[in-house]
Amino acid sequence: MTERLYNSDAYLKTVTAKVTGKEGEFLIFDRTVFAPDSGGQNSDLGTVGGMKVLLATERDGEILHQLSREDAEGVSVGDELLMEIDWERRFDHMQNHIGEHILSGLFKSEYDLDNKGFRLGEDVGTFDIDSREITQEMLDRIEELANDVVYRSLPVQITMVKDAEEAKKYPLRKELKADEDIIIVSIPGVDCVACCCPHPSDTSQVGIIKITGTEKYKGMTRISFKCGKRALMDYRQKHRVISMLAEKFSADEFSLPEKVAAADRKNDEMHRELNRMKGIVADIESARLMAVESPVIAGELAEGDMDVVRRVSRKITDNDSRPAIVSSASDCCVLLAFSGEAKVDFGAVVKAHAAALGGKGGGKPGSAQAFFGDVESMRSFVKIAVEEAERSLQVFGI
Secondary structure, three states, X not given: OOEEHHHHOOOOOEEEEEEEEEEOOEEEEOEEOOOOOEOOEOOXXXXXXXXXXXXXXXXXXXXXXXXXXXXXXXXXXXXXXXXXXXXHHHHHHHHHHXXXXXXHHHHHHHHOOOEEEEEEOOOXXXXXXXXXXXXXXXXXXXXXXXXXXXXXXXXXXXXXXXXXXXXXXXXXXXXXXXXXXXXXXXXXXXXXXXXXXXXXXXXXXXXXXXXXXXXEEOOEEEEEEEEOHHHHHHHHHHHHHHHHHHHHOOOOOOOHHHHHHHHXXXXXXXXXXXXXXXXXXXHHHHHHHHOOOOOOEEEEEOOOOHHHHXXXXXXXXXXXXXXXXXXXXXXXXXXXXXXXXXXXXXXXXXXXXXXXXXXXXXXXXXXXXXXOOOHHHHHHHHHHHHHHHHHHHHHOOO
C-alpha cells in the first residue's frame, strides 16, 4: 500500500520514492507526495524523474501515477525517482478546499443546511446546499463570517482515527463514507468533517473567500466560490471590466449603475423610434410592390434586415392574395410567403434550390426563408423561386 506523505505533511513538495509496480503507463511507488483525485477534487500534478505526471488516482489502497506511454516505457520496477508536485496547483487546491469546509460548516451552524455535493474545478469551486431559498442576505452573512474565520488564523487540525467507532467521538458535519483509517479535519468552532485531501495548517492561508454566484440545481442551490489567488484574479479581472465601463460612461464605479440605466432608457427610446421607422418603410415598400401587376409579387429592398423583410412580407400577405417573394440586398435574405390557398410549396422551393446556390434555409409551403453569402446568389435564387411560383399558379389555373 502506498504511503501517503501528504497526510502527515501537506507542505512536502519533493521526495525520492521507489517504483513498486507498473501497469502500462501507470506507476506505483512505495510512497508519494501526489494526492489523488478524490472528494470532488482533481489530483496533484507534477513530475517523477523529470517526467510529467498526468494524473494521480487511487485503486485498492495504491496511488497510481500516470505518465505518457513513451515515458513510462523507460521506467522499471525498483527504480528510484525524484517526485516533485506542482506546488502552485497544490496550494490553490488547499486554499479552496478548506474554504469550502469553512463555508459548508457555517451554512450548517448558522442555518442548519447541509452540503450535498462538492466540485473543485480548475477555475471555480461549487457546492450544493439543500435549500432553494438562499437569500442574498444569507450569502452576505456567510461570506462575512467565513472571512472572519480567515482573519482569526484558526488552526486546521488533522486527526487520524482507526475506525468509524472512534470517529463517533467527533462532531462530524457529514456521515462517514469509510470504515477505517479515517482522517478528520477540524477547524475549532467552525467545522469538523472526514476528508482525505491536503489542507493548510491554519485558516489565514486561505487569503480571502468570495462567493461568486448561485443557481438552482435539483431542488437545491449550487453555490460558486473562489478562494485565495483565484479570488484575487477574479477581483482583478472584474475591476478591469468596471474601470473600462466607467471610462466609457464617464462615471466612477459607484455611479456606473445609474449611468448604465440612463443609457438603457435612451436605447429603449431609440429602439421604439427604429420600430416606428421600420413600420413606415414597410408601408411604403409593400405599397410599391403590390402596385405592380404580376401573378407573383417579387421585390428587392436596397436596405433592411430580415425584420424589415418580414414586415414588408406581412403587409403584402395581409392585403394581397398573390405569392410574395421579398429579398434584402444588404442582408442577402429572402422571405417567401403566400396568404391564399398554398398552391405554391415555398418550403420545397427552398429545399430544392437554396443549397445549390450556397444558401441555407427552410420553411413550410406557405412560408419559407433563405439566406445567402452574396447578393448575386440570392438574386439567382429569387429568379428561380419566381419561375417556380408562376409555374405552380399556371398549373392550378390561377
